[in-house]
């Protein structure tokens with residue numbers, strides 16, 4: 055019956071199930087067009103690319119399939135829904151077959167399926183990852199039946215044209231007598247003698263799609279018919295019948311029958327807007343989005359938003375991607391709760407999007423809007439009277455309307471739920487580069503921003519397994535909420551008094567207080583840094599404690615370990631903590647020889663942080679301890695970006711670089727600080743906590759007296775628990791008035807990137823010194839080896855694009871010729887490993903924290919923020935010649951502009967997990 059087939063497949067999926075299902079429905083088509091998604095096609099090193107292998111399989115298998123007009127194909131790098139639908143309409147396809155598409159998000163996959171079936175009114179066959187490779191004998195068809203019977207008309211229409219005898223099984227959650235009668239009528243109309251079997255869905259499945267799939271599998275159905283006439287609202291679409299992931303993973307091919315009835319809310323065209331809070335120290339923030347999963351409504355960009363209260367205009371403001379921070383003055387009259395409405399300028403055809411804004415009169419209870427019903431009910435019954443229940447949506451992949459509707463149904467006594475959008479408050483680019491595993495931390499970050507703006511928060515209730523922590527905001531898991539004893543509701547935790555909003559935000563962000571009485575100097579020169587650490591070890595009297603992420607087994611590490619052994623032989627207690635994975639010490643059987651030799655020395659103890667043995671989880675791989683700290687007698691400390699090994703502690707002029715030198719021989723630019731004063735025991739306590747966690751015995755931590763005049767704060771971040779270093783970096787960027795200098799080569803977290811763009815827009819000069827992960831020399835010639843690192847270079851650069859477009863200046867770090875180098879090298883472009891941020895002359899942050907997603911959320915970091923103008927000026931003076939000698943890139947740079955496409959490609963296709 056089907057004649058013109060369009061088959062959508064991708065590189066990661068097996069071709070056999072797709073072909074089997076397609077041939078079953080179209081034994082003799084007129085034409086087949088194969089539409090492949092092949093992100094690898096420009097990766098020349100993969101030979102043959104997997105997508106081409108799948109394509110070859112499909113072409114091969116169509117050879118004995120009688121296709122009159124032939125088989126054509128095209129390969130695309132990613133699924134562009136609009137382009138795909140255009141292809142389907144251009145070809146006049148009457149059956150679109152969609153494979154599992156394992157390289158595409160399930161939601162995008164279901165988006166294309168539903169757009170075709172509901173809006174374009176085409177038949178779409180969805181073939182899941184677990185569908186059979188061969189066709190079973192027989193012809194058993196399952197039908198998904200809506201509780202009110204809608205959709206049976208299109209089932210009848212399809213079966214009338216279906217030439218073969220079938221056995222029908224109706225799958226329904228409601229086996230009522232009415233349903234049995236309708237099905238009997240249907241089967242008689244189709245000339246089927248037997249009344250269809252009626253099978254009930256198993257309760258307790260996570261979603262309707264999974265329940266239908268498992269019922270169809272249980273009944274031995276070869277095909278499942280899903281009439282899209284049965285889909286009538288957004289809820290049914292998003293969380294009901296068509297669970298996106300379940301469809302992608304399905305065991306039985308599902309044929310979606312095209313829409314014949316009008317599709318109400320699925321194709322409605324309007325906007326929805328999140329609610330907001332009015333706080334004394336923070337602009338209210340809103341997120342506007344298009345409603346209607348299949349509608350053509352999209353947020354205009356760039357654009358202006360008009361805001362109304364009671365029909366009267368409040369004003370118009372610019373929005374960025376639908377997110378807007380509106381002037382507080384518009385809302386100064388608001389007491390309690392007010393209704394607002396939003397509209398985009400020039401879009402009068404759309405209805406105004408309503409929302410509410412609250413000036414809180416009671417403390418807040420902040421809840422993840424995706425919490426289950428039980429904790430929601432518990433929160434409402436415990437705190438509904440004394441607190442404003444404020445819900446936060448953490449991902450915009452789940453529409454605002456859906457959250458509001460679910461909250462309304464879960465808490466009928468609540469009235470209209472107040473729903474904030476996390477990305478609007480965090481400005482985190484809709485968390486596109488941030489994994490869902492850290493959403494609990496994002497929720498706490500929203501709470502921290504609200505508290506910085508003056509909100510009082512009783513607690514934050516998260517949904518995720520990783521419980522975030524803050525010294526100033528109580529956090530509760532659903533279980534903890536359910537177990538809260540009765541009695542008075544606890545007060546919000548106290549927030550420190552600080553002399554200025556800047557310091558208040560820093561205190562809230564980092565949890566660390568600013569202490570005076572320090573002597574601090576920094577070191578950008580690797581050789582001097584090395585000698586300084588060795589001299590400190592040589593002078594140690596009682597203890598040397600060293601925590602490191604990477605310990606290389608090389609000659610520079612040997613210099614340190616020899617010094618440590620000499621100290622130990624004088625009776626100094628040496629305790630060394632190394633990340634078990636990245637130092638190759640105790641994970642998967644690896645035993646770093648340098649550390650083994652140390653551990654065998656009297657007075658030296660070496661401990662591994664978080665060893666891995668079996669198959670690790672993503673969190674185990676990513677939640678590593680990235681701190682780099684050395685403590686001498688609890689009197690002096692080094693807090694650094696440097697790991698232990700040659701790249702970090704070798705001077706550029708100490709290596710006789712040649713054109714034939716391996717890329718590994720090129721030293722890196724790095725930075726660390728030497729510190730004495732009251733923060734040293736704080737750092738020692740942090741080491742002690744890690745030490746005992748790794749199985750070490752506790753030891754006493756003495757206090758320290760002031761030794762100098764500098765003020766500083768220590769920011770300790772614990773991976774998957776808090777975001778102290780990220781929030782501190784953001785606070786510094788947000789408060790910069792005239793100049794920001796960043797030295798780092800990791801792909802900027804989008805939120806940090808956008809904060810830098812915002813700084814540029816308010817007139818701050820922004821400079822970024824970055825390096826070459828794959829070092830090169832002269833006019834772009836790479837040192838031998840490390841070819842894959844070049845991709846990382848493109849990725850790092852892709853995250854600088856918007857900063858440069860907004861007027862920022864980037865410098866690709868270059869070193870002038872050194873006497874020890876072969877003259878033909880000219881300039882050398884090394885890696886920049888320092889993690890450094892200078893905010894005006896008000897603050898310098900340095901330590902282990904990169905500016906990427908891994909440092910921000912997953913890993914544990916140690917960072918020092920020095921609040922001292924002469925110190926910042928010294929740092930800027932030291933950086934000035936490095937910037938001047940580097941390759942300057944601004945938005946006028948021809949080569950930078952010419953490479954834009956390449957950067958964009960890598961930026962799109964690099965897995966954000968790595969970033």
Ligand SMILES: O=P(O)(O)OC[C@H](O)CO
Pocket residue numbers: 603604680697887904908909913
């Ligand atoms: O070189 P490091 O010590 O900054 O560590 C690099 C890792 O990718 C950290 O995420």
